[in-house]
Amino acid sequence: MLTHLDAQGRANMVDVTDKAVTHREAVAQAFIRMLPQTLQMIVDGGHPKGDVFAVARIAGIQAAKKTSDLIPLCHPLMLSSVKVELSAEGSDRVRVVARCKLSGQTGVEMEALTAASVAALTIYDMCKAVDRGMVIEQVQLLEKVGGKSGHFQADPL
Template sequence: MTLTHCDSSGAASMVDIADKPVTTREARAAARVTMSASTLQAIEENGLKKGDVLATARIAGIQAAKKCSDLIPLCHPLALSKVAVEFALDKNANAVNIEAYCKLAGRTGVEMEALTAASVAALTVIDMCKALDMGMVIDGVCLLEKSGGRRGHYVRENT
């Protein structure tokens, strides 16, 4: 298998997508932040001094998806048509589950944008709650699904 971001000499390079067809591209990614039960309760009750944790993390994730090409050197700047970031509180695991969704009509996929959105949303949860809980952990950052493009539809198994 040849990596697409390397030229013939092995140097990193941006992939030329000019001749690729425009198709609808979608991706979903996940992340999880585990924490103490009291921190999760504070998030649920909107009881933090910094404000609404999930609303702030949602906006941060959306902004991150739009800035992905500024953060990851070989990503193309994309005209995203949709970015959504959703949260589910898991009281059994004392965790916030995060799912990000990105969509566009374009020549390259939106997997990195969805992964960046989920990751930055998770980081924002930690930033908003660190005064209560320095032991929070981000894990489970992964691509859940992607569609569009030459490689077709991918769905992560065991999600």
């Protein structure tokens, strides 16, 4: 059942008034593939705009906090923690992992997915002058804990 539709099939914000407040956590990832020399420039700290990972981390955190402004029907949430980790993988890609937590009445999957996506987009924005062919890929929810639907863990790719 699609919870964002009412009985007449119209878009509707889900009423969470009667849902229990529980600990909720979500982890999402995104990858951004690039030329090896672009990744090397990031890792070496040689980008003229500064520390690419630091800026992307802040962008991801900010994005998680603004998710309800970006995604229609998404509840504004009082996040208790947002962590964004970036790491070089191999010679040509960066893995972004975002973890969001709260105690609340609705989950934080959209916040984690938004954080991972915007962090990857920020890397693209900062590096597009040297590598316009970067590709953001495999944006996905890895894990969700809490709430009525319980624990979800993605199958390994």
